[in-house]
Amino acid sequence: MVDTKNTVKLQNGKNMPIFGLGTSQVSKHEARSAVRAALDAGYQQIDTAYNYLNEDAIGEVLQEYIKGGKVKREDLFIVTKLPMIHMDPKLVKRSIEMSLKNLQLQYVDLYLVHLPIPLAYDGNDENVFPTEASGALKVADKTDLIGTWKAVEELVDLGLTKSIGVSNFSISQLERICEIAKYKPVVNQVECNIYLQQKEMFDACKTLGITITAYAPLGSPGRNDLMKEQGESEGLEDPVIQRISHKYGKTPAQILLRFLIQKGTTVIPKSVNPERIRAR
Template identity: 45%
Template sequence: MDAVQYIEFSDGNKMPIIGYGTSLADKEDSLIPAVEAAVDAGYRHIDTAFLYKNEPIIGKALQKIFSKGVVERKDLFITTKLPVNGFKEVKYFCQKSLSNLQLSYVDLYLIHCPMASKRTELDEEVYTVDETGTYQGDYTIDLVTTWKAMEELVDEGLVKSIGLSNFNSLQIQRIYDNARIKPANLQVECHAYLPQYELHDFCKKLNISFTSYGSLASPGFVEYMVNAGMGSQKERLLDDEKLKPICAKHGKTPAQVLLRYLVQRDIAVIPKSVKSERIKENIQIFDFQLDEEDNAALRAMQKNLRIFDFDFLKGMKDHPEYPFNIPF
């Protein structure tokens, strides 16, 4: 495998452009070996969140890796995220994540979503609902105040860099204009069906780096939501016929082509799998280059198909900070 590339943040810190994503991976018997396989395959960037309920498992995996001497803490870039029920208790939730991960700091801490939820006594009840199943948003939250608390985490050495996730351009600008420490990174859904050109260009102007989640249009998440009765079947990006000629041309899989497409746009990717062969395959994207013909074909696949629309609970779209009511 060729050397993994890095993205440099506005604060001078660097993040590997490919990371190992862990959303919907919360089984210890599969996630621990998967994290080990990812590090063995060359990943040096691991992405998680309090919401995923897998930080303690990742903490165990990291300690196992460190004890074997495979890598040291300084060799890994760890991202986690502030849950939407924690906007008034930023330090508390950051410290809870650090305890879960068995770390003294994380490299990147993101506000996971702008739609604050009402707080209950149960920390893990991130998306609070009432007896009718309606989302209980906290409308008293000022995102700028939450950002100021994020800045204090940097001051105290609990996190190296801070950023945002699932924010729109107006929300990003509001944070940016009022920030002492500017957002270093934005993590949003981004793939060939939802390429996010306008939002990416907007972030580049503010010197905010860009991370794609759902880079393969998240077939696992779609299946999970359909099975849970909270979503409908979406088109499978990985099965798109337009990918076949590009894959044949380069001798690569659809996943590798789709990840390479984003990386060549200077967008970080965090593909998720618990299968060791798929984990290895996803990082093998630095030994080929898509040409302009390939990129034109991939650009033509745009459908503005959003998988993660944050409308899986009744009333979510009524939140005043619902991010997808504007074009980008």
Template identity: 40%
Template sequence: GEMKQVVKDAIDAGYRHFDTALFYRNEKEVGAAIRAKIADGTITRNQVFVTTKLWNTHHRPDVVVPTLKTSLENLGLEYVDLYLIHWPFGFKVSFKYGYFHGLFTRPNAFRLCRQTEGNPLYASDMQEGDNGLPEDAAHKLIYSDVDYVDTWKTMEDCVRLRLTKSIGLSNFNSKQIQRVLDVATIKPVVNQIECHPYLNQTKLIKFCKEKGIVVTGYSPFGGPTSIAPLHKGESPEPLKDPKIKEVADKYGKTTAQIILRYLIQHGIVPIPKSSNKNRLQENIDIFNFELVPEDVAAMDALNRNKRICDFIQY
């Protein structure tokens, strides 16, 4: 498929960090591409860093390990390098005939029982590929009462079982991170957050650095999300910002390259997304220049605390 070819092209261009998730439904293609490039000798397994994530419907402690095993089966890998809790809240999904952890992998349809305020709501048959966003009759997302602290304790088991080398968080704020740190015997090494010039996350990044937590930044270019419950009004698009264009012209670079360089100089690991071979190359050609302090400051001044990915009911 297209995704498999994109990942192979990315490896050829020099990319070594691949970020996926059960929710993205692309683990099989990502894994197939990585395995193909290992098989042809382009890379070895220890030269790539693979991240995947635990989705919100799988926060119950008893399903964390089986869910990672499902992801590993999808990827065709013996371990991932990093496993993240995707969001700091769970969705309440229970099945009439017992909990089934492989929400996206069961080939046949099954009856889903949704519960809200103690009353079961029976959904229509849920097919493979449904997006894991359970809603009640009023189309409100149904949140579970599973505490992510309890989820974290089982995330640690994933490390002990050598299913992942490290574990971390995604979309957690400083108070939520601290709650995990207070109980953790294995510390979170990463917090993956939305980060771009219109949402520079200065305070949260400072907190993470103080705690020795690496920040990875998704949606570095802004732009709309295709997931309805995450969408909140107009989407910020820093790629079109005239101030960033001015900086780009000064360095003879594209606005995308300036944004990625800006994030890197703030110590953030950006996660750009592209299926275009030329843009893949463009996005990695950012290590032969450096933004001067006044240009970094000018980019800092663009912050609007404008978020793209936001569960509007949460």
């Protein structure tokens, strides 16, 4: 079972590991290596998404470790997400079934609506970011977040996911969903780090009983140029974080993650470096 000493209890009573491996913008080859390193290091939560186009590679490793007796399925907490092109309620069940086939699993532990922005579906399941001739994303003609949520709720009843939640939703969108929900979202996954502390979101989610999962918890290392334009240094190189890490004998990454964990979030730092994965 999931180690309850290192979990947060979601509002539906399920336990979610505090720490997980993020796999956004990770190639299939990198995903295989990263997930192996994470499982070897004792990680229980693996976070992926249909949009990342690496679910099948992650599924290969999960089956390798499950069938090899290295881990038990019930000891893992696997998260994936509904893509924006499949937000039409009629497409939701088919979409999670596609993800489950890729992951080679009977169910996921948490299924998230990836973004509150339905994109036009042209029948091509691999075209996850359809664009207009201008290059802008092609948004669906109709937006029905309530209808999408009700379809996602049915996945719980079907046993295809243990818990459901959202990602990148605003406070007003969370409140709308909670007003009509049979099963309230247990998680809102948002960018959160020392430069983007999300105080209003924390306050709202506490009131609604929703747990925050922080992605980019190290300060968006992949966006250095943008952050420098804003007068911000990357979190790992921040002089204050450097001083704290020297004082306590921890790595800057450990300090940044501890800051968020103490606020009650779960965190999913992304890395493809086995040494960094082990040094969580």
